[in-house]
Amino acid sequence: MEPELPSCTVVAAREQTQGRGRLDRHWLAAPNENLTFSILLRGNAEPRKLPAAAMAAAVAVTELLKAEGVRAVLKWPNDVLVGGKKICGILSEGIPEGIIIGVGLNVNMESAGHIDQPATSVLIETGRHRNLDEFLKKLLPFLSVRLGEWELGGFPGVRKPWEQNVPTIGKTVTVHDGDVERTGLLAGFGEDGELLLKSGDGTVSSVWAGDLSVG
Numbered sequence: 001m002e003p004e005l006p007s008c009t010v011v012a013a014r015e016q017t018q019g020r021g022r023l024d025r026h027w028l029a030a031p032n033e034n035l036t037f038s039i040l041l042r043g044n045a046e047p048r049k050l051p052a053a054a055m056a057a058a059v060a061v062t063e064l065l066k067a068e069g070v071r072a073v074l075k076w077p078n079d080v081l082v083g084g085k086k087i088c089g090i091l092s093e094g095i096p097e098g099i100i101i102g103v104g105l106n107v108n109m110e111s112a113g114h115i116d117q118p119a120t121s122v123l124i125e126t127g128r129h130r131n132l133d134e135f136l137k138k139l140l141p142f143l144s145v146r147l148g149e150w151e152l153g154g155f156p157g158v159r160k161p162w163e164q165n166v167p168t169i170g171k172t173v174t175v176h177d178g179d180v181e182r183t184g185l186l187a188g189f190g191e192d193g194e195l196l197l198k199s200g201d202g203t204v205s206s207v208w209a210g211d212l213s214v215g
Contacts (some may be wrong), residue, residue, distance in 0.1 A: 005040055007098065008048040008144075012037035012136060034121070035105040035136055041147065042098040049100055051208075052155035052193035053147065054078045054092040057101050057125040059161045060142035061088050067138075070125045076186075076195050076212055080105075085120040101147075107135055163189065168214055173197070177210035 013036045041053070042147050054077070065087070072088075075081050075107040080088035088105040106121035107130050123129055149157035163169060174183045175197065184197040187204055195207040 007040060007042035008139070010037055010039045018212075020123045027146040030109075032132060033109055034107050035103065035132055035139070037103055037136065039143065039147070040098065041101065041105070041151065041192055043151070045094070045099060049092050049154050049191050050092050051077055052158070053099055053101055053150050055155065056146040056150035056158045057090050057092075057103060057143060058088070058144040059158055060139065061090070061103070061105060061133065062165050062191075063142045063146075063161070064139045065122070068122065068126070070122060072165075073167050074162060075168070076166065076189070077193070077209070078190075082120050082125055085118040087120050087122070087125075092196060093145075105139075107132060122183050155189070159189065162193075168212070171214055174213050175207050175210040176213070177207075182207065189207055 014031055042063070045053075055074075058074055058078060059081055062072045062074055065080070065082070070082055070087070072080050072082050078090045078092075079086055080090075086106075088103065091102045093100050093102070106119060106124075108123045109121035110121075110123060122135075146158055146161070151157075155162075157173075168186050169188060171186055172183065173186045174181060175195065177192075181199060182201045182205075184205075187198040189197040190206055191197055195210075196204050197207050198204045
């Protein structure tokens with residue numbers, strides 16, 4: 001990381017050929033097709049607070065999409081969905097100087113046939129191409145607000161808008177983490193954004209990572 005880059009620097013790519021998501025999954029983007037960018041936030045944050053930065057960014061993306069007429073919701077820990085299909089993935093990673101938040105948002109993707117999970121884009125949902133530079137400019141104010149709230153208060157700073165956009169609260173979910181599978185009621189989220197899973201005997205446990213599915 002260049003030492004002279006100030007906090008809140010945004011670096012965007014026109015094309016992504018070796019993008020990386022959670023669990024080292026690939027995130028590719030053809031030239032001028034989607035928004036793929038990273039945000040640098042300088043400062044010291046406890047490692048357990050870093051995942052909530054991605055959650056704050058996901059809230060911002062959801063708010064922009066709704067303003068653009070796309071009915072988006074949030075999926076713990078770091079996805080934005082439309083109609084059960086992924087439209088955006090976000091990854092937060094700690095570095096010695098602070099934190100980097102990577103965002104991949106499907107904007108002008110015409111087909112999701114090359115993706116290994118159900119996916120969609122703003123174009124698919126609305127039938128309209130977007131200028132990527134203008135779309136990023138629209139997104140940045142939303143990100144500034146929500147990431148600022150996270151910097152000041154951690155996950156509690158964005159808890160309300162996060163929970164308002166999570167339709168799975170109160171539903172039975174299954175969390176897969178490697179070979180471990182846990183099923184229970186999604187009871188809410190802890191102080192750092194960890195998922196609270198309520199088992200059949202009423203015990204509530206914290207889940208810090210995994211892939212979530214409903215049912």
